[in-house]
Amino acid sequence: EAQVTQNPRYLITVTGKKLTVTCSQNMNHEYMSWYRQDPGLGLRQIYYSMNVEVTDKGDVPEGYKVSRKEKRNFPLILESPSPNQTSLYFCASTAGSNQPQHFGDGTRLSIL
Amino acid sequence: QKEVEQNSGPLSVPEGAIASLNCTYSDRVSQSFFWYRQYSGKSPELIMSIYSNGDKEDGRFTAQLNKASQYVSLLIRDSQPSDSATYLCAVGVYNFNKFYFGSGTKLNVKP
Numbered sequence: 001e002a003q004v005t006q007n008p009r010y011l012i013t014v015t016g017k018k019l020t021v022t023c024s025q026n027m028n029h030e031y032m033s034w035y036r037q038d039p040g041l042g043l044r045q046i047y048y049s050m051n052v053e054v055t056d057k058g059d060v061p062e063g064y065k066v067s068r069k070e071k072r073n074f075p076l077i078l079e080s081p082s083p084n085q086t087s088l089y090f091c092a093s094t095a096g097s098n099q100p101q102h103f104g105d106g107t108r109l110s111i112l
Numbered sequence: 113q114k115e116v117e118q119n120s121g122p123l124s125v126p127e128g129a130i131a132s133l134n135c136t137y138s139d140r141v142s143q144s145f146f147w148y149r150q151y152s153g154k155s156p157e158l159i160m161s162i163y164s165n166g167d168k169e170d171g172r173f174t175a176q177l178n179k180a181s182q183y184v185s186l187l188i189r190d191s192q193p194s195d196s197a198t199y200l201c202a203v204g205v206y207n208f209n210k211f212y213f214g215s216g217t218k219l220n221v222k223p
Contacts, residue, residue: 040215097209099144105154
């Protein structure tokens with residue numbers, strides 16, 4: 001079954017404690033993205049990756065890092081989380097920016 | 113100015129009616145257009161993709177694209193209560209390898 005898998009689904013943590021949200025896809029897609037979704041603001045792209053070792057900033061990259069060492073994995077790293085990063089996060093993959101995206105189930109992150 | 117704009121709603125329609133959802137975009141080089149449905153607390157799921165001007169039909173759904181007016185719409189015929197969700201419009205800008213999403217329109221279909 002084609003899928004994008006994110007972990008964890010829910011996380012409550014404290015300011016400054018480094019965390020990583022993992023994302024893995026089994027569709028051999030080259031393009032992967034991270035989004036955050038906040039009420040009234042829709043989905044905003046944080047970072048995206050066109051292929052292994054190729055990443056670029058989206059519209060709201062501040063406070064986040066990513067890496068793409070393998071084609072299937074695209075982890076999102078918050079090195080020093082802050083309360084304004086409390087949000088619902090989605091990972092997505094696609095064969096290209098002219099193709100629809102497949103989304104993971106989401107990670108609800110609360111930073112206290 | 114937002115790249116993709118949608119009326120936040122809620123849009124309320126009675127069961128069996130046609131729901132019309134609209135979206136405008138600002139980037140003239142946008143080349144791919146998508147409608148996603150998102151139930152509360154769930155991930156977006158693709159309903160339709162459209163790439164060229166005109167209408168594209170899939171079951172009860174019709175997407176309409178007018179690139180000259182920078183406008184894309186989604187019609188849902190014979191609306192059902194299960195169609196109640198937030199509908200996200202997205203555009204893909206191929207030259208910049210980016211996607212932009214609208215903030216979504218909440219649709220309520222009343223039995």
